[in-house]
Amino acid sequence: MAAKIYTNKDANLTSLKKKTLAVIGFGSQGHAHALNLKDSGLNVIIGLYKKSKSREVAQKLGFEVMDTADAVKAADVIFVATPDTVIPEVYNKDIAPHLTKGKTLLFSHGFAVHFKTIEVPEDVDVILVAPKGPGHTVRSQFVDGKGVPGLIAVHQDVSGKAHKTALAWARGVGCTRAGVFETNFREETVTDLFGEQVVLCGGASALVKAGFEVLVEAGYQPEMAYFECLHELKLIVDLMNESGIAGMRFSISETAEYGDVTVGPKIIDASVKKRMEKQLKVIEDGKFAKEWTKEYETGCKNFNALRKEGADHQIEKVGEKLRSTMSWIKQTKLKKGASQASYVSSSK
Numbered sequence: 001m002a003a004k005i006y007t008n009k010d011a012n013l014t015s016l017k018k019k020t021l022a023v024i025g026f027g028s029q030g031h032a033h034a035l036n037l038k039d040s041g042l043n044v045i046i047g048l049y050k051k052s053k054s055r056e057v058a059q060k061l062g063f064e065v066m067d068t069a070d071a072v073k074a075a076d077v078i079f080v081a082t083p084d085t086v087i088p089e090v091y092n093k094d095i096a097p098h099l100t101k102g103k104t105l106l107f108s109h110g111f112a113v114h115f116k117t118i119e120v121p122e123d124v125d126v127i128l129v130a131p132k133g134p135g136h137t138v139r140s141q142f143v144d145g146k147g148v149p150g151l152i153a154v155h156q157d158v159s160g161k162a163h164k165t166a167l168a169w170a171r172g173v174g175c176t177r178a179g180v181f182e183t184n185f186r187e188e189t190v191t192d193l194f195g196e197q198v199v200l201c202g203g204a205s206a207l208v209k210a211g212f213e214v215l216v217e218a219g220y221q222p223e224m225a226y227f228e229c230l231h232e233l234k235l236i237v238d239l240m241n242e243s244g245i246a247g248m249r250f251s252i253s254e255t256a257e258y259g260d261v262t263v264g265p266k267i268i269d270a271s272v273k274k275r276m277e278k279q280l281k282v283i284e285d286g287k288f289a290k291e292w293t294k295e296y297e298t299g300c301k302n303f304n305a306l307r308k309e310g311a312d313h314q315i316e317k318v319g320e321k322l323r324s325t326m327s328w329i330k331q332t333k334l335k336k337g338a339s340q341a342s343y344v345s346s347s348k
C-alpha cells in the first residue's frame, strides 16, 4: 500500500497554540524552524549557550533567547537543533536534567536517538520532524508561501498525542504545504546519512570535481569545466526535481539523451553500486556513527584537513570568480564560521 502523504488538510496547529516551543540552537535548521513557527503564530523561544554568536541574531529577529537549560525548563516542546555530535554534551548538561514528565523532545535527524548517543527518559514524547532539505531552503520556501517536503516519526508516545504534535510542527514549519511522510527513526537516520554521503553532497561533489579535473587536465579552460560540471548540474537536477528523469530527458537534446543513456551506466557502473552497498552497511552497522563521533571527540583534525583541501580546490576559486561576475546567479555567500542565521530569508 502506498505510504500516506500528509498535507495541510491533515494537520493543524491547535495542539501547539497554547504551548511554549523551545528551539535549542539557531543554525541552519534551528533558525528556519523557529522563524517559520513564529510566522505560523506560535510561541517560540531560543536556547543557546552563553557565548553563541547567534544570540544577537536571534534577538534582532524578535526572539526571546535564554540559556539552554532555562529554555528547556520553560518549554513544552524542545527541538534539539544543535549539531549531532554536540547533542550528547548539550543534552546531558542542559536538557536531560529539566526534561520533566509531559514534555516533548523533537529532533530533525534521528542520529542521536537511533545510535543511542543519548538516553531519553521514559516519561516524555520523542518525535522527529525532518524537512528533506537544507535549513535555508526550509525558510526561503516558507517565505515564498511554499514548503519543503518532510518526514515525521514517533520514537516514544507517552501522551498519546505524539503523532499529532509531530504533524502540527510539520505544519508550522511549512512541510505539510508540500507533503509529509511517516517513517521511523532508524529509516530516516540511515537513508539520510546514505543520501548525503553517497548521492547528494559526497557523491555529487566528488563527481563534479572529477569531471572538472578531467577537462582542465586535458587542457580545456577551467571556466568551461566549471560551467559544464557544476553550474549546469543545478539546471539538469532542477528538471529532474520538477518532472523526473524522463522529464529531464524530454527537455535536453537527443544528442545529450543518447550520451546520457549509453555513457552514464559506464561511469556509474556495477562497481560503484557495490561501493554504495558497502557504505550502506557501514551506516547501518553504526560504524559511520562511531567514526564521526570519534573524529569530533578528537578535535576533527582529519575532517578539517579534508575541508581545507576542498576549499582550496581550483573549482572553488573559478566558481567564486564566475558567480561574482554573473548577475543571474543568486549571490548567497554561505560560508562556514559565520552564524548560519545571518543568511536568513526575511519573513516579510
Ligand SMILES: NC(=O)C1=CN([C@@H]2O[C@H](COP(=O)(O)OP(=O)(O)OC[C@H]3O[C@@H](n4cnc5c(N)ncnc54)[C@H](OP(=O)(O)O)[C@@H]3O)[C@@H](O)[C@H]2O)C=CC1
Pocket (backbone or CB within 6 Å): 024, 025, 026, 027, 028, 029, 030, 047, 048, 049, 051, 052, 053, 054, 055, 068, 080, 081, 082, 083, 084, 086, 090, 108, 109, 111, 130, 131, 133, 134, 135, 136, 339, 340
Ligand atoms: N543543516 C541542515 O539543513 C539539516 C540539519 N539537520 C539536523 O538538524 C540538527 C542541527 O543541525 P544544523 O542546523 O545543521 O546545525 P548548525 O551547525 O547549522 O547549527 C547548530 C546550532 O547549535 C548551536 N549550538 C552549538 N552548541 C550549542 C550548545 N551547547 N547549546 C545550544 N546551542 C548550541 C550553534 O550555535 P552557534 O550559532 O553559536 O554556532 C548553532 O546555532 C542536526 O541534528 C542535523 O542533523 C536535519 C536536516 C537538514
Ligand SMILES: CC(=O)[C@](C)(O)C(=O)O
Pocket (backbone or CB within 6 Å): 131, 132, 133, 134, 135, 192, 196, 200, 201
Ligand atoms: C539538507 C539535509 O537534509 C542533509 C544534507 O541531510 C543535512 O544537511 O543533514
